[in-house]
Amino acid sequence: MSSLKVLLNDAEKHFGKLSSFYVHHIIPYVKRRSPHTYIAAAVVAFLSYQVYNAVRVPRNLRHIPAVPYWKYMKSALSGEGIDVRAQKVILPVLAKSPNGIYLRPNEFGWTVAIASPAAMKTLFLRTDDYPKHSSFNKNMESLAVRFGGAENIAILNGSVWKKHRTIANPAFHRSMPVRMFGKQCEKMMVAFEKEGDGLVNVDVPKLLQRFTLDVIGLAAFDYNFEALDNPNNEKVTMYNEIIKGTQNPVYFFFPILEKYFLWAFPKRKALHRKMDEMNTIFFSIIDRKRKTLASNKNNIEEVDKDLLTLMLEANEDTENPQHQLSDAELRDNLAVFFLAGHDTTSNTLCFALYYLAANQHVQEKAREEALRILGDGDDIVYPSAQQCSDMKYIYMVMKETLRMDGPAQNTIPRQSSRDTELAGTFIPNGTSLIADMFVMHHDPSVWKDPEAFVPERFAPGGESESKAGQGLSWAPFGSGSRQCIGMNFSLAEQKVALSMLLRKFTWTLPDNSTIKEHIVIGGGVGIIYPEELHLKFTKRF
Structure with a gap:
């Protein structure tokens, strides 16, 4: 088991280096090529990164029930409403949770979702323990963040x-x-x-x-x-x-x-x-x-x-x-x-x-x-x-x-x-x-x-x-x-x-x-x- 952990850690390090090389060297190169070339390269790199980095539940969160990644993402990206996704994907997982807490993907990766009255109250009232996410207002390339801004009452702490x-x-x-x-x-x-x-x-x-x-x-x-x-x-x-x-x-x-x-x-x-x-x-x-x-x-x-x-x-x-x-x-x-x-x-x-x-x-x-x-x-x-x-x-x-x-x-x-x-x-x-x-x-x-x-x-x-x-x-x-x-x-x-x-x-x-x-x-x-x-x-x- 320890050797497997070493291999996984090494793989993560190498993938990080590969991602950095892609951003700083490959992207500038494909920008000079035809649209089909650089779009295809971007899609391949993007999918590789997402498959590796997003699908796996982090080890320190594996004690929490998680929705099936692909099933959840298929619903979210196909145009299904949250009502359909809740019934088909989320509530069956939530039924296995002892306290209304489960895992689902979002823009920051795997996220702990709170769906029970007791835990909900704690999350809202203990603002020092659970402040607004520190990275939410840093992605200024996002249209949503550009509209809402990086300095407003909703996201600051x-x-x-x-x-x-x-x-x-x-x-x-x-x-x-x-x-x-x-x-x-x-x-x-x-x-x-x-x-x-x-x-x-x-x-x-x-x-x-x-x-x-x-x-x-x-x-x-x-x-x-x-x-x-x-x-x-x-x-x-x-x-x-x-x-x-x-x-x-x-x-x-x-x-x-x-x-x-x-x-x-x-x-x-x-x-x-x-x-x-x-x-x-x-x-x-x-x-x-x-x-x-x-x-x-x-x-x-x-x-x-x-x-x-x-x-x-x-x-x-x-x-x-x-x-x-x-x-x-x-x-x-x-x-x-x-x-x-x-x-x-x-x-x-x-x-x-x-x-x-x-x-x-x-x-x-x-x-x-x-x-x-x-x-x-x-x-x-x-x-x-x-x-x-x-x-x-x-x-x-x-x-x-x-x-x-x-x-x-x-x-x-x-x-x-x-x-x-x-x-x-x-x-x-x-x-x-x-x-x-x-x-x-x-x-x-x-x-x-x-x-x-x-x-x-x-x-x-x-x-x-x-x-x-x-x-x-x-x-x-x-x-x-x-x-x-x-x-x-x-x-x-x-x-x-x-x-x-x-x-x-x-x-x-x-x-x-x-x-x-x-x-x-x-x-x-x-x-x-x-x-x-x-x-x-x-x-x-």
């Missing part, structure tokens, strides 16, 4: 993170423009009737994405993407192409492609050029907003202040320059706000509308609450913040939607800062970890009949409340000090949109719908979204 939190958190919590939500929702409802086939066949994801993009643009820095008024304009197209590109599973699992072989993928390279253009827009907005604030500081009503204005004010009020955020840091945090407030919210609303269409008794019960709070009639009513707080059953619908199809499959990776024990399992120092919320939310050992849509789980005294002492069984936004910064913003926006839609329309699945039994989840990584969703709406007035 320690004192630097606290500096960002001091500026960003108060601004985000002061800004809750529910009236603006209502105005944009009214625009969206008009588009329901006028565009495409009208109310008989509404392309729900397309319209909700436009609604939430306009909302976050206006709320974040008073920038109008005009997605509802002019959906095909250059700003909207560029933004949507970039976001779609960040969710491509190929570049997620194999970051080496963007790091060393971007020249071989012209379409991907074009997306990086669009990212340059998007950055120009971000920085020009920050510059213009700072000048506007300097000339009109005392003339802006509190209710009209967007997130960037509030952050700039907090930045100016910070006496120590070392505690202020640079323009680059402001830009990175605004990008995170976009991720927290656009696709996540639009997709959650899509799933909510689907479940209300598929469960008519739930839709009618939710409508009764909306009419009781907002009143019935043929006028448009914008819900107030207090009225949103009174929407108890609609909130239960939202919470069950977030359990079934929450905005994120899992968290940004964390990394153990020392040798630790998590739910009785040894976690070596430097191990990558993720909180696997989707799998936990669909685990029959955690939730009764997890594939059924039952908002009453979240009623007082319901199933969710009975689990309070077991840890975190519902965690779509994370928990603890690193909880999603956009949670309250998103929840308020959802309540406004759902209540206004319930008041004006009833809706059903079209007669020829292919998703009557089950909605199809898209095959991207990170954000959970419906593959497609068309609904039939009927006006109440």
Whole structure:
């Protein structure tokens, strides 16, 4: 056995030298050859490296149940949704785990995935033991990292993170423009009737994405993407192409492609050029907003202040320059706000509308609450913040939607800062970890009949409340000090949109719908979204 270890160690050393030689000598050579030659050479080298380095479970993690590598990767790269992968690949392995901990591949190699309430709570609350992964913001060749940035509140740790939190958190919590939500929702409802086939066949994801993009643009820095008024304009197209590109599973699992072989993928390279253009827009907005604030500081009503204005004010009020955020840091945090407030919210609303269409008794019960709070009639009513707080059953619908199809499959990776024990399992120092919320939310050992849509789980005294002492069984936004910064913003926006839609329309699945039994989840990584969703709406007035 010892001689085998020596051979394996020698093989690793030689392979490392071979990889270095390839990067520094072979790549420059094949760049001078025909496209077919260097692409073929890149593919062969890439596959050799991945097969050797990625397939094997590291020796110090072999005590944890692991998903079959090839079966998992086939599912992830074939376009199957996380729901299919969870049922076919993950849950059978998880059933053999004594504590809801298992291994799966991600961009950092084999990663410890947490899918039990007790271990989930520990992971979220012990931030010193499990900080955000130190390498996440270092791969600046990645389109996803270029969009989100390397210096934002979502990925930083320690004192630097606290500096960002001091500026960003108060601004985000002061800004809750529910009236603006209502105005944009009214625009969206008009588009329901006028565009495409009208109310008989509404392309729900397309319209909700436009609604939430306009909302976050206006709320974040008073920038109008005009997605509802002019959906095909250059700003909207560029933004949507970039976001779609960040969710491509190929570049997620194999970051080496963007790091060393971007020249071989012209379409991907074009997306990086669009990212340059998007950055120009971000920085020009920050510059213009700072000048506007300097000339009109005392003339802006509190209710009209967007997130960037509030952050700039907090930045100016910070006496120590070392505690202020640079323009680059402001830009990175605004990008995170976009991720927290656009696709996540639009997709959650899509799933909510689907479940209300598929469960008519739930839709009618939710409508009764909306009419009781907002009143019935043929006028448009914008819900107030207090009225949103009174929407108890609609909130239960939202919470069950977030359990079934929450905005994120899992968290940004964390990394153990020392040798630790998590739910009785040894976690070596430097191990990558993720909180696997989707799998936990669909685990029959955690939730009764997890594939059924039952908002009453979240009623007082319901199933969710009975689990309070077991840890975190519902965690779509994370928990603890690193909880999603956009949670309250998103929840308020959802309540406004759902209540206004319930008041004006009833809706059903079209007669020829292919998703009557089950909605199809898209095959991207990170954000959970419906593959497609068309609904039939009927006006109440």
